[in-house]
Amino acid sequence: MSDQKGFTTTILHSDRLLKPEFGALHQPVHTSVTWGYDDVQGLVNVFQNKAKGYAYSRQGNPTVTALEHKVTQMEQGMATVAFSTGMAAISATLFALIKAGDHVIASSFLFGNTRSVMQTFIDLGIEFTFVDATDVKHIKDAMQENTRLVFVETIANPATQVSDLGPIGNFCEEKGLVYVVDNTMTSPYIFRPVAVKASLVINSLTKYIGGHGDALGGSVTDTGLFNWVNFPNITAVLRAQIRPEMLGVTQIRKRGLRDSGGTLSPEAAHTIALGAETMALRLDRACTNAGALARFLETQPLVSKVYYPGLESHPQHALASSLFYRYGGLMSFALQDGVDCFAFLNKLNLVIKSSNLGDTRTLAIPVAHTIFFELGPQRRAEMGIPDSMIRLSVGIEDTEDLIEDFRQALEASNV
Numbered sequence: 372m373s374d375q376k377g378f379t380t381t382i383l384h385s386d387r388l389l390k391p392e393f394g395a396l397h398q399p400v401h402t403s404v405t406w407g408y409d410d411v412q413g414l415v416n417v418f419q420n421k422a423k424g425y426a427y428s429r430q431g432n433p434t435v436t437a438l439e440h441k442v443t444q445m446e447q448g449m450a451t452v453a454f455s456t457g458m459a460a461i462s463a464t465l466f467a468l469i470k471a472g473d474h475v476i477a478s479s480f481l482f483g484n485t486r487s488v489m490q491t492f493i494d495l496g497i498e499f500t501f502v503d504a505t506d507v508k509h510i511k512d513a514m515q516e517n518t519r520l521v522f523v524e525t526i527a528n529p530a531t532q533v534s535d536l537g538p539i540g541n542f543c544e545e546k547g548l549v550y551v552v553d554n555t556m557t558s559p560y561i562f563r564p565v566a567v568k569a570s571l572v573i574n575s576l577t578k579y580i581g582g583h584g585d586a587l588g589g590s591v592t593d594t595g596l597f598n599w600v601n602f603p604n605i606t607a608v609l610r611a612q613i614r615p616e617m618l619g620v621t622q623i624r625k626r627g628l629r630d631s632g633g634t635l636s637p638e639a640a641h642t643i644a645l646g647a648e649t650m651a652l653r654l655d656r657a658c659t660n661a662g663a664l665a666r667f668l669e670t671q672p673l674v675s676k677v678y679y680p681g682l683e684s685h686p687q688h689a690l691a692s693s694l695f696y697r698y699g700g701l702m703s704f705a706l707q708d709g710v711d712c713f714a715f716l717n718k719l720n721l722v723i724k725s726s727n728l729g730d731t732r733t734l735a736i737p738v739a740h741t742i743f744f745e746l747g748p749q750r751r752a753e754m755g756i757p758d759s760m761i762r763l764s765v766g767i768e769d770t771e772d773l774i775e776d777f778r779q780a781l782e783a784s785n786v
């Protein structure tokens with residue numbers, strides 16, 4: 372269905388096409404931890420990967436499978452593994468695919484917790500090189516003989532740098548590197564990393580896909596483009612049992628999900644699946660609001676800088692225009708020296724001081740004091756994060772109400 376129908380049509384009808392019992396339109400919430408078999412051979416076949424089925428909910432559950440199927444369709448991929456959070460998806464992917472002696476190239480503009488978990492991998496002896504991923508040249512220069520994987524985000528948070536996604540994909544293909552793209556900030560409605568030859572696509576389902584700030588979740592989608600047969604870290608046991616194209620995603624499901632245990636609950640999977648039905652509608656509104664707010668803030672004397680890929684002043688505006696359907700709902704801005712950033716934030720009435728993103732409500736957070744506090748001043752400077760930077764996750768409120776809230780807060784700050 373996904374091949375012919377539009378984005379929203381596909382999501383709305385995907386459960387029904389899996390034929391849940393009684394003609395249910397939604398996949399039911401299966402709360403069972405385990406499944407029983409009349410004939411023990413059925414259970415054995417599931418364990419030995421000879422038959423599809425469920426044995427224990429840590430590594431598979433029908434409600435979660437239905438959501439995985441939806442994410443696969445959204446990303447036009449081959450298969451998806453869902454996790455309890457986006458961070459569980461990221462950690463498990465690295466954990467499942469990387470070994471001692473390997474080298475990873477990652478963007479230096481990464482979600483703070485992703486950068487932090489990579490530090491844990493460095494402490495475990497894995498080599499990482501962090502580079503400015505807005506130009507493929509830096510990725511090429513960092514390549515070593517033991518490089519296995521390249522990890523980038525589409526649009527970075529909070530300073531909105533856009534990765535040089537297409538050329539990086541070509542380079543990874545040429546060198547046989549696993550190309551992991553975190554698509555959280557764009558979401559599969561705005562961008563599909565399969566178009567730039569990504570091997571694996573990460574989504575925090577907590578953000579735009581769930582969309583209401585009421586459930587945590589994460590996913591890894593295999594696009595089907597990477598040749599796992601040549602990847603040295605696939606275990607011999609899997610090579611003997613699993614179809615070649617399923618080797619990567621199966622190793623992630625087993626070593627990453629089953630063994631690390633970051634399982635998505637069926638209740639959260641159901642909540643995220645409901646949220647996903649309106650994803651395109653929500654994102655269209657959020658992107659419209661973000662564009663309007665960015666243009667408004669750019670004209671304000673108390674604002675020193677606005678970071679939004681939809682603005683012509685953005686250094687990767689042309690790149691973003693060539694890659695993305697829209698420019699996303701996330702933006703940041705910095706205030707002029709001398710304007711008290713906390714006082715300004717406290718004057719906002721509608722906008723909520725909160726750390727999530729991809730919610731229906733507009734959320735604002737002072738970056739240096741919160742999500743990037745642990746990194747310290749030097750790393751923040753390297754990542755282009757000034758002390759007065761405020762990140763906005765723009766919601767779906769009526770545009771004029773949002774602009775009015777910023778207008779009054781700026782006016783009240785102009786002392």
Ligand SMILES: *Cc1c(COP(=O)(O)O)cnc(C)c1O
Pocket residue numbers: 456457458459482485524528553555556575576577578587588589
């Ligand atoms: C939020 C986020 C994550 C982590 O997702 P959680 O669901 O919060 O664990 C990873 N990457 C990016 C780009 C994010 O914004």
